[in-house]
Amino acid sequence: MASAKKKKIKQKQALAKKKLLARKKADQRKKLELKKKLELKKKLELKKKLELKKKLELKKKLELKKKLELKKKLELKKKLELKKKLELKKKLELKKKLAQIKAAKKQKELEKRKALAERKRLQKEKQKEAQRIAKERAKLKAQQQAERLALKIAKEKQRQEEKQAREAARLAEIEANRKPVAPPKPPIIKGVMQDGITPTKEFNIEFLMSQRELLIAERRNLLGQADQLESEANAIVENSEMGDVQFDDEGGEGDTMVVERERDLTLSASARQTVEEIDEALKRLETGDYGYSSRSGLPIPRERLKAIPWTTELVVERAGGIGSY
Numbered sequence: 001m002a003s004a005k006k007k008k009i010k011q012k013q014a015l016a017k018k019k020l021l022a023r024k025k026a027d028q029r030k031k032l033e034l035k036k037k038l039e040l041k042k043k044l045e046l047k048k049k050l051e052l053k054k055k056l057e058l059k060k061k062l063e064l065k066k067k068l069e070l071k072k073k074l075e076l077k078k079k080l081e082l083k084k085k086l087e088l089k090k091k092l093e094l095k096k097k098l099a100q101i102k103a104a105k106k107q108k109e110l111e112k113r114k115a116l117a118e119r120k121r122l123q124k125e126k127q128k129e130a131q132r133i134a135k136e137r138a139k140l141k142a143q144q145q146a147e148r149l150a151l152k153i154a155k156e157k158q159r160q161e162e163k164q165a166r167e168a169a170r171l172a173e174i175e176a177n178r179k180p181v182a183p184p185k186p187p188i189i190k191g192v193m194q195d196g197i198t199p200t201k202e203f204n205i206e207f208l209m210s211q212r213e214l215l216i217a218e219r220r221n222l223l224g225q226a227d228q229l230e231s232e233a234n235a236i237v238e239n240s241e242m243g244d245v246q247f248d249d250e251g252g253e254g255d256t257m258v259v260e261r262e263r264d265l266t267l268s269a270s271a272r273q274t275v276e277e278i279d280e281a282l283k284r285l286e287t288g289d290y291g292y293s294s295r296s297g298l299p300i301p302r303e304r305l306k307a308i309p310w311t312t313e314l315v316v317e318r319a320g321g322i323g324s325y
Helices: 002-174 205-243 252-287 302-307 315-319
Strands: none
Touching: 002 315, 205 252, 205 302
16 A cells, blocks of 8 residues: 555656646746747837837938938029029129120210311311411402502502693693782681581581591501501511521512512501591591692582592692692
8 A cells, every 4th residue: 555655646746746847848838938928029129129220210311311402402502592693793794894895885986976076176177267368368369459459540540640740731831931820719618517527618517527437447448558568568577587588689589579678668658648648638627628729729629539538739730730829
């Protein structure tokens, strides 16, 4: 029985041992399962972490990519803005250059117009000066022609007077032996002075006023001629001094200039002598003695007074014939 008991004990022990082993195995299996679970959990967690890490990295990459893209966009925007600024600056510079070129062109055109206007003005002034010189030359030429004509008329008049004098001399020869006695001068019947003129019976105030205007005009004309002739004579001397012209017997040009100078001085002196006679005639207009012969006291014909307003003689008296005492 003891053996059976022992056997049972052994069986119990063996069974307990089996149970313990089974429990140990179960515990070990549980531990392994738990360990596997833990490892799996760890793996899952690690996987999750890795996935999360990947997601984070991906997110970071995406954010970095976005940042880079944004940075690129910003840089591109800056570049575009800079490009626009540069283009705008270039446009402004080009516009400024074009404006400067336009202004320079306008200024050049304005200067060209001014220069053209100045040239036209100078041309007009030259034309005016040329016209003035031409007018002066024409006036001088006309004056010279008038002087030549006046000289010619004077010579013709002198020839006529010489002819009349010869005729009067011939008549005087007939009366040479008679020795007539000069009759008394007839009295001059004078009127009341008007405007500085004393009219007479033979010469009314209208005629005497017209004669005074003739005398004043002739006096002004003769004084102008005298001054011009003296200026020409002085100019001949000045030109001769500047040009070293000889005024000796051998200098042909000098002789011509001497003759011209003497002629001018003679004509000037003659004009001034006539001016003195005109002044005397103006005085006679005031006293009422104008128009009457200084020799016979007879009235001078109006035609002769109109031709020679300062005369004091009748034609026959000037020639030395009848009526000359």
